[in-house]
Amino acid sequence: MKTSIATVSISGEFSEKLAAIAAAGFDGIEIFENDFLAFDGSPREVAKMAADVGLEITLYQPFRDFEGLPEPQRQRAFDRAERKFDVMAELGTDLMLVCSSVSPVSLGGIDRAADDFRELGERAAKRNIRIGYEALAWGRHVSDHRDAWEIVRRADHPNIGLIVDSFHTLARKIDPNTIRSIPKDKIFFVQLADAPAIDMDLLYWSRHYRNMPGEGDLQVAEFMRAVTATGYDGYISLEIFNDQFRGGSPRAIADDGHRSLIWLMDKVRRDEPALPVNLPPMPAPVGVEGVAFIEFAADEAGAASIGKLLSSMGFVEAGRHVSKDVVLWRQGDINILINTERSGFAHSSFLVHGTSVYAIALKVEDARATVERARALGVEPFEQPVGAGELTIPAIRGVGGSVIYFLDSSDDLGQVWDIDFKRVEGDKPGAGLTTVDHIGQTMEQGEMLSWLLFYTSIFRTRKTPMVDVIDPAGVVRSQVIESEDGAFRLTLNGAENRRTLAGRFISESFGSSVQHVAFATSDIFATARALKEAGFAPLEISPNYYDDVEARFGLEPELADLLRAENILYDRDDKGEFFQLYAPTWGDGLIFEIIERRDNYSGYGGPNAPFRIAAQKRHLRPKGMPTR
Ligand SMILES: O=C(O)c1ccc(O)c(O)c1
Ligand SMILES: [Mg+2]
Numbered sequence: 001m002k003t004s005i006a007t008v009s010i011s012g013e014f015s016e017k018l019a020a021i022a023a024a025g026f027d028g029i030e031i032f033e034n035d036f037l038a039f040d041g042s043p044r045e046v047a048k049m050a051a052d053v054g055l056e057i058t059l060y061q062p063f064r065d066f067e068g069l070p071e072p073q074r075q076r077a078f079d080r081a082e083r084k085f086d087v088m089a090e091l092g093t094d095l096m097l098v099c100s101s102v103s104p105v106s107l108g109g110i111d112r113a114a115d116d117f118r119e120l121g122e123r124a125a126k127r128n129i130r131i132g133y134e135a136l137a138w139g140r141h142v143s144d145h146r147d148a149w150e151i152v153r154r155a156d157h158p159n160i161g162l163i164v165d166s167f168h169t170l171a172r173k174i175d176p177n178t179i180r181s182i183p184k185d186k187i188f189f190v191q192l193a194d195a196p197a198i199d200m201d202l203l204y205w206s207r208h209y210r211n212m213p214g215e216g217d218l219q220v221a222e223f224m225r226a227v228t229a230t231g232y233d234g235y236i237s238l239e240i241f242n243d244q245f246r247g248g249s250p251r252a253i254a255d256d257g258h259r260s261l262i263w264l265m266d267k268v269r270r271d272e273p274a275l276p277v278n279l280p281p282m283p284a285p286v287g288v289e290g291v292a293f294i295e296f297a298a299d300e301a302g303a304a305s306i307g308k309l310l311s312s313m314g315f316v317e318a319g320r321h322v323s324k325d326v327v328l329w330r331q332g333d334i335n336i337l338i339n340t341e342r343s344g345f346a347h348s349s350f351l352v353h354g355t356s357v358y359a360i361a362l363k364v365e366d367a368r369a370t371v372e373r374a375r376a377l378g379v380e381p382f383e384q385p386v387g388a389g390e391l392t393i394p395a396i397r398g399v400g401g402s403v404i405y406f407l408d409s410s411d412d413l414g415q416v417w418d419i420d421f422k423r424v425e426g427d428k429p430g431a432g433l434t435t436v437d438h439i440g441q442t443m444e445q446g447e448m449l450s451w452l453l454f455y456t457s458i459f460r461t462r463k464t465p466m467v468d469v470i471d472p473a474g475v476v477r478s479q480v481i482e483s484e485d486g487a488f489r490l491t492l493n494g495a496e497n498r499r500t501l502a503g504r505f506i507s508e509s510f511g512s513s514v515q516h517v518a519f520a521t522s523d524i525f526a527t528a529r530a531l532k533e534a535g536f537a538p539l540e541i542s543p544n545y546y547d548d549v550e551a552r553f554g555l556e557p558e559l560a561d562l563l564r565a566e567n568i569l570y571d572r573d574d575k576g577e578f579f580q581l582y583a584p585t586w587g588d589g590l591i592f593e594i595i596e597r598r599d600n601y602s603g604y605g606g607p608n609a610p611f612r613i614a615a616q617k618r619h620l621r622p623k624g625m626p627t628r
Helices: 014-024 033-038 043-052 073-091 110-126 145-155 166-171 176-181 202-209 220-229 250-271 300-312 344-353 367-376 413-420 445-458 501-508 524-533 543-553 557-566 606-620
Strands: 002-006 028-032 056-063 095-099 130-134 160-165 187-192 235-238 288-297 316-321 326-331 334-339 356-364 395-397 403-407 421-423 433-444 467-471 474-482 489-495 513-521 568-572 577-582 591-598
Touching: 002 056, 002 250, 014 028, 014 033, 014 043, 014 250, 028 033, 028 235, 033 056, 043 056, 043 073, 056 073, 056 235, 073 095, 073 110, 095 187, 110 130, 110 145, 110 160, 130 145, 130 187, 145 160, 145 176, 160 166, 166 176, 166 187, 166 202, 166 220, 176 220, 187 220, 220 250, 235 250, 250 445, 288 300, 288 344, 288 403, 288 433, 300 326, 300 334, 334 433, 344 356, 356 513, 367 395, 367 403, 367 445, 403 413, 413 421, 433 445, 433 501, 433 591, 445 474, 445 489, 467 606, 474 501, 489 501, 489 513, 501 513, 501 606, 513 524, 524 557, 524 568, 524 577, 524 591, 543 557, 543 568, 557 568, 568 606, 577 606
Parallel strands: 002 028, 002 235, 028 056, 056 095, 095 130, 130 160, 160 187, 187 235, 288 334, 356 403, 433 489, 513 591
Antiparallel strands: 288 356, 316 326, 316 421, 326 334, 395 403, 433 513, 467 474, 474 489, 568 577, 577 591
């Protein structure tokens, strides 16, 4: 597979863009004309800069408003094209993208346009240049790749071909399978972009909201299957106009782009095995069966404080690491590790972030295959030395530089608690907590798409549409990633400012991390009683909330009273009911929550978020002090 990306997709100065694109592993770049015009070097210098970092210039674009013009505009358009041919010769690229005209003076007519392209083909041939015609979704007369193809077909010139762009086809809901019957040698180039499903003006959507394949909601894999079915094996090139990416880190955006193309082509060959895909083999997306453990890095004081909270929630100290200062707290199938080592990765993480979650472990179908797949997608593996006889647990780097370990039921990894830990006899009955229902990771809003792609490209998961959570100080965007059976659930929460609970957490703990851990119980009221006996004081919810919930859902007064008495939040969807009990926030905003899902309730209590966030913020703020 040959990969390329339009320079417009990446932020930064021209040289920064090139460095990031080359480092991410791309083979080529499309020169987007404005990037070139803004650059103060000659076309030859651009060519040399690209060659120096090993990038081919795959395309020069866009040449606009060419076809269907009356005279004298028509002649001027040809003159303009010749000028661009001169630039292309110096750049050392032979392919020009002409996008369908939006000019109000352009005339319709397939044959008129075909005649214009035949003449342009003649001129281009003299310069060894090829022309690719692309239908813009908002083109004046041509807005569909099928019409563009008909024009190319009638132009009937070897130097005139078609360029297809997934955005223009999919945004207009044109069946991508119509591409399958186009001869591969007439497809000169393929551009790829995804986009979130938002109902808006096509041009505005295209110029501001495109994102990497897999990050949006368009059927880019189906589009690429159709292209691959033609036998096309030329460049696949990302052309991503996105406001957030323009302000993002060049390297991070380029890396995501390259990852998205590997993910895409791997999906193409899995969805349609008969298609020829030139990509080294890699393990299939991995199924996640749950959270195996959550590990904190802490100092003694942090460990004592978290331990006290865990103890009040019914956890017992169940084990100690054979060689490291790591304590295992357990309840049901939930394992929480507190690591107070004075060296190694956990300690470095503690020094930067304070007491916080530095690692999570996921139960997967095959731990080693997971790392292999992640590696193929350009993710950094994580390794550090272990003691003699101890397990090397396969791991990768995740959100905020954290670690994700993988366990499975293989001979050694399935025995981790017996091999790496000495058992300590716990003596408490617990409070009925059974599993980790979900984990919430908090990050800057600009990072969300990147981590969404990370998780959904490695694992077999689905995503639900992004929702807005209202914090009294701003909006937090929330994206759910979950396994089909709900055994693994993760939320990505993107803070837009530092005054939200999420934003404050990132700034106070110096980076993105796990902010939220939800434990499941099968009887929230029994759990609430047991917790009270263990000395647990729940987050206090405003009484006004209960009056509203009672009326909104038509609850029996007895149930409403019970909720009110125990500070339990309530929600319902078309499948079932949901109960939430929060611990007061810990430290800079770490959240422990206990939930009960009844009858396949599938949400996360979103409607309750503003009320519990307000309560959490009241709790964070010392009495009489203004919000920090
Ligand atoms: O928005 C545009 O004008 C534009 C230009 C060139 C392209 O390839 C494209 O997809 C869009
Ligand atoms: Mg395009």
